[in-house]
Amino acid sequence: MNLAYQEALKALDEGEVPVGAVILHGNAIIGRGHNRMEALNDATAHAEIIAISAASSALSTWRLNNCTLYVTLEPCLMCLGAILQSRIDSVVYGASDSRYGAIETFNYKDNAETAYRRFPQTTGKIMETECRTLVQTFFQKIRKKD
Secondary structure (H helix, E strand, O other), rough: OOOHHHHHHHHOOOOOOOEEEEEEOOOEEEEEOOOOOHOOOOOOOOOOHHHHHHHHHHHOOOOOOOOEEEEEEOOOHHHHHHHHHHHHEEEEEEEOOOOOOOOOOOOHHHHHHHHHOOOOEEEEOOOHHHHHHHHHHHHHHHHOOO
């Protein structure tokens, strides 16, 4: 999670919502990413999507079996779809997302298991305070500017 947090700091430095992600296959990092929505003018440029794309390139397959995604914020529904489609085995996340979280906050597990016949193992609230504080501080600064 520390490496995902470092990716989130990169997003913060770039003026993006500070979310970072890292994908491991065994002990090897095969994908990393941070939010790039503003820089790329792309609503799909979430940290998880960028990390999944990098991991798929590294393994030369879209099937990311035996991989673990570490992400600083609970994935949204779009990212959960990409996680399911790519067959990532487990997801470890930092802070819950009260607006868009699709794993714990809004539970889509039953529907996803029906559709995909699988759901990744999930572990939440790892480095929760640090991850939550980073996002909250970012939005407090944005609101002060307005």
